[in-house]
Amino acid sequence: MRKLFTILGPFVLVVFISSSCSRKIYYTENKEQLNKxxxxxxxxxxxxxxxxxxxYFxxxxxxxxxxxxxxxxxGYPEIQGDTTDFTDKGAITIIKTAIPYAKKFNIELHAWIWTTNRTELNLxxxxxxxxxxxxxxxxxxxxKLYNREHYRWLCPTRPGTTEYLKARVAELAEIDGLAGIHLDFIRYPDAILPYGLHKSRGVFQDKVYPLWDHCYCEACRSAFSKKTGIDPIKLEDPTSNTEWMQFRYDAIAxxxxxxxxxxxxxxxxxxxxxxxxxxxxxKLVRQDWANFKNIDVLFPMIYHKFYDKPDEWIExxxxxxxxxxxxxxxxxxLCSGLFVGHVTKERIDEMFDxxxxxxxxxxxxxxxxGVDKTEGYWDALGxxxxxYKK
Ligand SMILES: [Zn+2]
Incomplete structure (x- = not known):
């Protein structure tokens, strides 16, 4: 998704509307433990x-x-490089600026990047x-898929994609004081949007339609054809071809x-x-995340209302x-991701449970x-x- 939230458009723009927090210290236990x-x-x-x-820190x-x-x-990098230098100077600047605050407040810092969804103009x-x-x-x-300027996606089959992304990840991973790198949008674009968003986005998606079905570039068609003798663009119902679905799951994984x-x-x-x-x-984005290797933490974004699901669906x-x-x-x-807008401050315990x-x-x-813009949420959360940690 992240993300799912970007398809909500205006949410990404709602930042830095600061409400106060009481600065009470709620937590003093050992942060090294993974549980809770x-x-x-x-x-x-x-x-x-x-x-x-x-x-914030x-x-x-x-x-x-x-x-x-x-x-x-x-989706909208603040510094655009030219076509001779792809170093992500914007990302590096943001992380280096944040590190002293992370240290000061004893917070573990992870660098979150959009991965196959890349919008930089030089690329x-x-x-x-x-x-x-x-x-x-x-x-x-x-x-413009879903009428979103930022829906520009790299093909996972092309070696150039992996090489480019490896370089972007490596230049961040070299930064001292950073604990980890967090891959977001590591998937195909939405073949089907989460169900609760269809109405607001004006789409009808009772099945996969070709406009939203990817990737049928020359490299993918040729690789799949070599393997199976089938040109996937000619498939009448591509989602019913298990080999073609698997090819795409494997490419992202x-x-x-x-x-x-x-x-x-x-x-x-x-x-x-x-x-x-x-x-x-x-089904929605050809992301077979249980098959991702070498990964330490997976954060399923269980933003249940976007799937038209009841609260119990978190469990x-x-x-x-x-x-x-x-x-x-x-x-x-596995660490469940919850959407603050779906977790009222009166029911945080229930959703954590x-x-x-x-x-x-x-x-x-x-x-x-999201926490910051909701009056009283910082204290309720603390x-x-x-x-939760007891
Ligand atoms: Zn492709």
Whole structure:
């Protein structure tokens, strides 16, 4: 998804509307333990003032949040490189700015990047061939999927994609004081949007339609054809061809596994934000996350209302993820991601309980900005975290 939230458009723009937190210290236990660790996603911007950094990190620390996953490369990078230098100077600047605050407030810092969804202009201009093509033969550079400017996706089959992303991950993983790298949008574009969003986005998706079905670029068609003798663009019902579905699951899993290997080779924690349940992830975005290798933590974004699901689905979906990891003999730690807008401050305990009962080792909240803009949420969260960690 992240993400799922970007398809909500305006939500990404709602940042830095600061409310106060009481600065009560809610949490003093050992942060090293993995069990019941509390994480939160937060958007980072070069333009943030020292006061804003101080505000978010101090409030998060007081509330008992152990780790912040800081967005440093999103859909609208603040610094655009030219076609001779692809170094992500914006992402590096944001992380280096945040590190002193993370140290000061004893918060573990992870760099959150969009992965196969890459919008940087220098890459688009110099390597248009790396971008995905739909079943109508249209490049995602030429159309605005879901009317979103940022829906520009790299093809996981092309070696150039993996090489480019490895370089971006490595330059961040080299930063001292950073605990890990967090891969978001490590998937195909939505073949089907989460069900609760169809109406607001004006789409009718009772099945997969070719406009939203990817990737049918020359490299993918030729690789699949070599393997099976079938040109996938000619398939009448591509989703019913299990080999073609598997080809795409494997392509994304391979990129994810290789990037996680790079992250870990730098001694950092590798993690990813993934769709809510293994079944929905494969169906909606061809993301077979239980098969990601070399990864330490998986954060299924169980933003249940976007799937038109009741609160109890947090437990069901968490359980499905835990079981899938077990079936695939993955050693990854699963941490349920909850959407603050779906967790009222009066019912935080209940939602945390659903995640715990499903087998989640911790909780991750989307997002700190969401907490900040809801009056009284910081204190309600701090108190809930104390009860959660008991
Ligand atoms: Zn392709």
């Amino acid at each position: 660790k509390v994480w939160a996603w937060m958007s980072g911007k070069i333009a943030m003032t020292p006061e804003q950094w101080e505000h 101090s409030c998060a620390s007081s509330a008992g949040i152990d780790a912040i996953i800081l967005e440093c490369h999103g 688009r201009e110099s390597h248009p061939e790396l971008y995905q093509v739909n079943a109508l033969g249209q490049s995602c550079l030429d159309i 391979k990129v994810a596994s290789e990037l996680c290997h790079v992250i870990k080779s730098h001694g950092k924690i590798a993690s990813a934000a993934v769709f809510a349940s293994p079944v929905e992830s494969k 069901t979906s968490t359980k499905e993820g835990v079981n899938a990891l077990r079936t695939h003999k993955s050693s990854a730690y 659903y995640a715990s009962k499903g087998g989640s080792k911790g909780i991750c909240l989307f997002s700190l900005e 108190e809930a975290i104390i009860r």
